[in-house]
Amino acid sequence: MGTRLKVLNVFKTLHRTRMVVFKDDDKGLTAARLKINEEFxxxxxxxxxxxxxxxxxMASNVEVVLREAVxxxxxxxxxxxxxxxxxxxLLENVPYCDQPRKKS
Structure with missing residues (x-):
């Protein structure tokens, strides 16, 4: 894939992630849009x-952080x-256990 297409792809991916992460938050959506556009x-x-x-x-890493941590x-x-x-x-919260689980 050409460099230009990679750049456009990550740009679009960041904006799609922004729409999901900041859903129903007009201030967050606007601030994220402005920052993404400014950096590009x-x-x-x-x-x-x-x-x-x-x-x-770096843009791909930012997208992962937005998607997984915000x-x-x-x-x-x-x-x-x-x-x-x-x-x-929402992940299943399984406490750490030293002993393997017994099969029933």
Whole structure:
């Protein structure tokens, strides 16, 4: 795949992830859109293939962090927060155990 297509692909992926992560949060959606667009505009004249590949990798890593680590939290009152986890973040919480499980 050409470098230009890789850049456009990661750009679109970041925006799709932004839409999922900041769903129903207009401020978050706007801030993320502006930051993504600003970073890509800032580097649009880069010609070094090596630097472009590093930036593509960094953008991919940012997308993974957004998708896997960012939670939506909303203030609903004084000293109260409403957590809105996405389905993909809800994992089974299995405590660590030194002994293997016995088969029943």
């Amino acid at each position: 505009r800032k580097n649009k004249n880069e010609t070094s293939e090596e630097n472009i590949q590093k930036m593509i990798q 939670l939506q939290v909303e203030h609903v009152g004084e000293k109260k927060l409403l957590l809105r986890p996405r389905e993909s973040l």
